[in-house]
Amino acid sequence: MLTEELVDLSRLQFAVTALYHFLFVPLTLGLAFILVIMELTYVITDRPIYKDMVRFWGKLFGINFALGVTTGITMEFQFGTNWAYYSHYVGDIFGAPLAIEGLMAFFLESTFIGLFFFGWDRLNKWQHFMVTVLMAVGSNLSALWILIANGWMQDPIGAEFSFVTMRMEMTDFWAIVFNPTAQAKFVHTVSAGYVTASLFVLGISSYYLLKGRDLDFARRSFRIAAGFGFASALSVIVLGDESGYTVSESQQAKMAAIEAMWETEPAPAAFTVFALPNEAAQRNDYELQIPYVLGLIGTRSLTETLPGIKEIKARNRERIENGIQAVVALEKLRKNHGDELARAQFEASKADLGFGLLLKKYTVDVSQATPAMIQQAVDDTIPRVAPLFWSFRLMVALGFLFLVLFSFALFYSVKGNFIEKKWLLRWALWFIPMPWIAAELGWVVAEYGRQPWTIYGVLPTHISVSNLTPGNLYGSLAGFVGFYTALLIVEMYLMTKYARQGPASLGTGKYHGEKATGGALPAGAAADKI
């Protein structure tokens, strides 16, 4: 059996690399579409300031893309080394969307990003605009395939276990592609990226407005970010609700843990705004609830109940006991593939094979599992409540704050007096990091909430890892942390440097701090009169 330390280290390493990687992703997803809006405005109006906006925000996009690209590849290293059993068990399914994502990223996204930066003098403006559109679509399609893979980990449909090959085999590719869990995750995730980018543009534009520089450039950027950000913040909440609905259908243990719902309540269940979850006593020491709301969100009905943790545990106990039959039958089938009795037994119980495998953490011979071991496995089926409860609430609170911020920004943009609202500009500026925090919390909810499974209900995490040495994992973990931290520092340095320079970094001679060139207006006064 594998040690807890090894499993935890493998998990930690993957979590750290994934969380670092996702610091770069959302800005790429969202800024690409903001560039599309700015460039469309340019090709329609033919006003050079919009071209400057595309080039300047595109420059920041380029910095983020250059620093972020390939940061996801380290996770792929880990599949082969740290997660070899996972890779064998589900590689047939998981590998396909990952491979398609690789093709998308290299052949669509990267190609058009190259054309975006180097095509200004080689393409006419409509052609360049189409390149920008394809760059945005390409980066979002990359995310789609990753989230199809991730969605399958949360809700493994369209596949079946084969006792001959000892792996999950794909039975329906399109079921995997159109998995409702994956689709809901995709639209929710990319919307979060759009919010991130909108707040990034809004915040930096606010900085220029607060400094009283590049006013026309900043005003136009602010308005575009306010409009796009408002729509995105609204989407992220609505689509987050959809994502939550899929969780309540396919991952009830995760939902119950997120809601710290220990007992099954009469429908429609109350939503707990605040609570102090007490895992040992399986209750909340203190809670503040809003009646009916959770039932309506989670089931979209007034009559359907959502199971509480205790009910889910009782169900999972039955599944673990049934799973023991599946494991025993599998053991017999591995010795003799033609054993018809074992085959019938396996077919009857294979839906619970994963639950039987949970016992492998405590005993090699699951048929000899004691009641205490079964109880431990039952307890394992519920992820820890407090981290999920609080991560989720913080993420949702931030989501609503984004909506409020963008509502004000859009309202005053329409009224045309947002420059006078210093509090709004300061809020936008200081809120720039918040969408990243919300996105990371979202991933914590999604992935920590999936425990104890790598593939929900199918493959336990402790079965999935390779038997490496902890020393090796500590070494590579330290290497990754150092590497990603350095990348982050370089990203912050370059972003801050070029954001402070502002559109003057384009060298057109028209912006704050530049010397006037040719027919350009004098520095200082220029920006407001373009």
Place this chain on the structure above:
Amino acid sequence: MLVKILLPDFLHHRLAREIALAIAIKLVVIAALFYAFFDGRAVHPDADSVAERIANPEQQTSN
């Protein structure tokens, strides 16, 4: 000055040079991490070794 002349056009911009340098260092570091911790260490379990782990009541240890 000579170095600048020898550089491709797009590297004449300061930002392009900074990004190019960052990407080059990044690729070197990723390659170093790969060779230090991952190259040759990938495990390739087959059906039997997976069965050994999950469907063997007398299982010892496995990679």
